[in-house]
Amino acid sequence: MKPPVAATAYVNLDSLRYNLTKVKTKVGKSKITTIVKANGYGHGAAAVAQALESTSDSFGVARLEEALELRRVGISKPILLLEGFFDDSDLPIIQANNLHTAVHCEEQLLALEQAQLAAPIEVWLKIDTGMHRLGVRPEQLEEFLTRLKACSNVAKPLHYISHFGCADELDNPATMEQIELFTQLAEAGCERSIAASSGILAWPDSHLEWVRPGIILYGVSPFEAQNAESMGFKPVMSLKSHLIAIRDVKAGESVGYSATWTAERDTKIGVIAIGYGDGYPRTAPNGTPVVINGRRVPLVGRVSMDMLTVDLGCNSQDQVGNEAILWGEGLPAEEIANRIGTIAYELVTKLTGRVVMIYQEEHNE
Ligand SMILES: *Cc1c(COP(=O)(O)O)cnc(C)c1O
Secondary structure (H helix, E strand, C coil): CCCCCCCEEEEEHHHHHHHHHHHHHHHCCCEEEEECHHHHHCCCHHHHHHHHCCCCCEEEECCHHHHHHHHHCCCCCCEEECCCCCCHHHHHHHHHCCEEEEECCHHHHHHHHHCCCCCCECEEEEECCCCCCCCECHHHHHHHHHHHHHCCCECCCCEEECCCCCCCCCCCCHHHHHHHHHHHHCCCCCCEEEECHHHHHHCHHHCCCEECCCHHHHCCCCCCCCCCHHHCCCCCEEEEEEEEEEEEECCCCEECHHHCEECCCCEEEEEECCCCCCCCCCCCCCCCEEEECCEEEEECCCCCCCCEEEECCCCCCCCCCCEEEEEECCECHHHHHHHHCCCHHHHHHCCCCCCEEEEECCCCC
């Protein structure tokens, strides 16, 4: 089959499985909640969950609809709503689909107390241990515990969850303080979870009973200074397209919208069929690397909606139809993100529906 010419995200399911196995070795006995929110960080939540269901203990999502999609494609492991539910009417759906919910606020507590449910729901009480985004403050904890324990819609025992604000900063003392507060506040003997990817990789004291890896499973690092490949993980997504034109540009001529780049010498410009309409960031500056025929060439000129341009050099032997790698194999998404001033989390989750997804695997389990 001829590969599609335009933007294609190749997702390597063997690398995904490899990364989960590597996480498992790091965390030992801790159980794994694989995070597949935002369409599996842009990799396709259903495909990711299906590939990992046999080795993951549960899944985590941010929206009820994301959980229901997993149930529709046959995922039967527990699914945790990381932010809980947003409306009282979600509760019967949560119960009927055997979902776990976080509870982080008074409104959710009240809704649980007032609901008429066919069976109790598994609840993860979210404690704010210092990030101050979501969660019950330490001084509210006693009241929440009393009411949750008295609530017949809540399965017992309770579980405890919290989240780090700065675990990607290896010398930030806030993380140990959060771990200490969390282990003080969460009841002994209950299941507890605070570590996402950076906790898993950098803070072994945070592993506890459950870990919640997201980005590292996709072969992308949670740290600014270290890419995932250098830590032994494999990139899962390779974003590729093809050259659709190769053009001569003379010294002194500019390329693209607003003429933001001018050739200093006669050269060949390659036009690649991918742009911000596919999710490649428009903010990528001149010099952002693209791999063509095994070498890095610089992006030049503005990224357009459907195309971008690179300087192939005057001696280029490249041909129309040759492949271009925007990130992935040999070109970490972390490096592209650094150039642009964002994080690779944003790059992979922002691909648009126009990008064709192709799943690759050598073995079938
Ligand atoms: C997104 C998220 C995770 C996963 O974070 P990564 O940094 O991608 O590993 C874990 N827990 C919660 C509550 C999250 O929102």
